[in-house]
Amino acid sequence: MTKVQTKSIPILLDGKDALIRSQTGSGKTLAYALAVIQNLQSLIPHVTRQSGPTALVFVPTRELALQTFEVFQRLTLPVRRIVATCIVGGQKRKSEKARLRKGSNIIISTPGRFIDHIENTHCLSLAGVKWIVFDEADRLLDMGFQKNINQILRSVKEQSKIKQQVVLLSATLTKGVENLVNLALMDPVYIETDLKTEKQAQIFVDPYTGLNVEKAMLPSKLTQYVTVVPSKLRLVTLLAFINKKSNLEESGKILVFLSCRDSIDFHFKLLDKMAEFLDIKVKFQHFQLHGGMSQSERTKTIQDYRRVKSGVLLCTDVASRGLDIPKVDWVVQHNSPGNPVDYVHRVGRTARAGKNGNALLVLSPAEVEYTSLLTRFNIVVQELKLEEILFGLLEKKQQGINYNVRIQMGKEEASKVHRKLEELVHENKMLKELAGKAFVAYVRAYATYPAALKHIFHIQNLHLGHVAKSFALQDTPSEFLLSLKKTVGSQALRQMMPKKSIPKSKSESSSNTPDEIAK
Template identity: 45%
Template sequence: MAAADGVLPHVPESRAAVPTTSSRPRPAQSRRQAAGTKRKYQASSEAPPAKRRSETSFLPAKKTAAKETPRTFKGKAQKTFSPKRSSAGASDGNQERKPGIKTSSLFKNNPEIPQLHRPVVKQVQEKVFTSDAFQALDLHPHLISTINTVLKMSSMTSVQKQSIPVLLEGRDALVRSQTGSGKTLAYCIPVVQSLQAMKSKIQRGDGPYALILVPTRELALQSFDTVQKLLKPFTWIVPGVLMGGEKRKSEKARLRKGINILISTPGRLVDHIKSTKNIHFRRIQWLILDEADRILDLGFEKDITVILNAINAECQERQNVLLSATLTEGVTWLADISLHDPVSISVLDESHDQSNPKSKAIPEASLPQASDELDSFAIPASLEQYVTVVPSKLRLVSLAGFILQKCKFERDQKMIIFFSSCELVDFHYNLFLQTLLSGSGALAPGALPCASTRLKFLRLHGDLEQEERTAVFQEFSRSKTGVLLCTGTWVPSLVWEDPTCRGATKPVRHNY
């Protein structure tokens, strides 16, 4: 009985250890394996792994307990272990909510808005139109008739009143005036007047007599449209445009046939200078740099240098005009290398409107400095600018509320919103189409019944195809209402230079 008592406790242990292995080894094999393991770890001066010992000793107890628990407490097994899990989750949540750190919602616990210390800048209200008519100028009668009937303009603007007589005299000029003041016609009218008055009639095959450089494709199309309208009585003068997004082969064909007034962006013109053999500047009489500050902002300094070198190599005597809405150091540098004894025309206050442009002729040595731009600035009277400083998480909802307030519940509002990248334009465009135009929300009490029809979104950026960009630009120019989401700082010059937009609508710029 003693032997049996000593044997009986040993048998269940060996049986309980069996399920931990996939097959039951024979006693001889197990002894050989144990001896081999012992020799192996004695040779490597390491102890046998403790993991295997723990598996053989503790796993059976765990597995038997696991088997016995469902049998004994079948319905209470989950209740027994769930408090441990819930307590662990609660402890994790307490660790996430650390004391002293506030988790803010959208409209609560917002950070304090800092005070922005900015220099005081004087805003000058520049008078756009004057009472002087184009008939007072020494222009061709057909040109005056075209301005009155086709362009539907009878009185000159302030910059046109000062610039056109100076340019007709053959002087170089640096024209500084606000966006939307009519600078395009200020140089287009003298160009057309001088070319149609040439004794030897211009032939198409002569090549370009006037070169107009603009920063963007849309401004190139707008300037080309204006020149085309002015040239309706003078069909022998052929205008043309070169810009990115068009086929080089078709542009080369037009250059081969001949273009007398060439409008181009700097990058595409440099491309043709390097690759097109039939382009030349032997008869250039006008070189006009429109929106010079934007040309420099977009990084065309090297291209302008290449173009000036190409023109100077073939033609030394010409009339140069530089137009800009702002006077920066880059514009001053560009005026130094391109203008010769220029007349500085700056329309900033009412005294300039009443002055004689001849008496305001200023030599190049006394050109206004770029620091003057910090003292004052001028914007069109029909333009309203809004600047709002809000926390980052409230920018989107603030912008959406601003759009609804101005464009959905007010009449005749046109808005331009600038973004820093093309991706942001696409994101907000798709978001506003799905939310602000969904029509799911009810109108506020007292709202206009057809207010939802006035809200229209358009987008414009460099990643769009040229055909789509042109269509968007023309649609926004013709429309009386709408919200244009765009990139860049050149869009205002495209829209507010359009006479159809001036006075009829109130463009709104929201710095976002």
């Protein structure tokens, strides 16, 4: 058993409320799942599906709910009379109501969906609920589920005459989590897997909320890197990294975090087309995962990605919390998450369960100060040189030549590859449209960094021409600038185009060139 399982299972079996803090990938889900099922089995009279809900498990995302359900499903398989079910958005309510009517003892759900059933599913009774688990409690609160959680606790209290055992699991200890502990837990036991943490605890001000946050724990076998890449080289650098790990080193799985679904759509389609026009042969299968996909598509993607031995998953922060994907070798953050807490959860997708893992953070020269911010959060990264990543564009037989010669060859190959990418996007109507949408979405997302981080991630630091090149656009077409004017605003757009002005209407910019728009 892992440390968290050894420490927590006896306490949970003893019926005590608990707050469990442990690094990601440490086996927390299995710990509370085993305890819940063991306690259910020991109840007299025996629990059957007709007994109704006795345990509620709440998680922040659909993917984590389905993954947690799989754990319970495997554990309850030998115990036919105990039934677990999963109810989340994206599924048919009628089917969920039928399952609840037939009888379920363990319900894994997201708070919003469960409230929907409390209000609209009359056969759902909470009178027999004995256990409540809030997994990823910090994320539940970050995502605005506080009111839903309060309503759930009230509903259980109103319907049930018995005391519930309540368990909170969280990688970080925020003020919101502390408030939830005070509200929901009675004489809780605090379970900490790293004894050094109490002695070394530091307080960090969360830039998103202004709240004090205790430093989070990182996987013990995680190696963290940062590379500094000018905006115009971001695309070719990502492709070089993927090619280096797939063709040259034959690494396993890579997770690439991007800022938005439009960016994922573009990169995913580009990988589809790339091998047709370039010398790079990407052997990896590639997948995409974002909130714009249907639940069935998201579930299939995760299942397929788990099955393959090697592959690239392009994803948003939908994949940053709780998902357990085996043997992820690298997590690449192509866009900074901003909040160091989110950084911790992203890199926690690798180096799980005691295995080795690597994480790479990509920053622009203007964003380098972010590494100092991470250091305050007890996160130390080492530099991976851009020139060495570009070695991934060279052939295998060229990897053994003189280091300085390889650097020059890598730079030349990067220019060559980027020209081909621009030609590919320019000539392909679908790719050009996707690139334009991704360009706009990237700038829009960049403008949403919180005020506390504006000194690092300020929209004025963006060079629109270079950002356009990071999506293989040969220039910055007028329609994209006009779209940015509508979404970001004229003032912000002026900051990115100093000493130039923005037109007040489309009629003032009949030309398709950005220079004319800025006149």
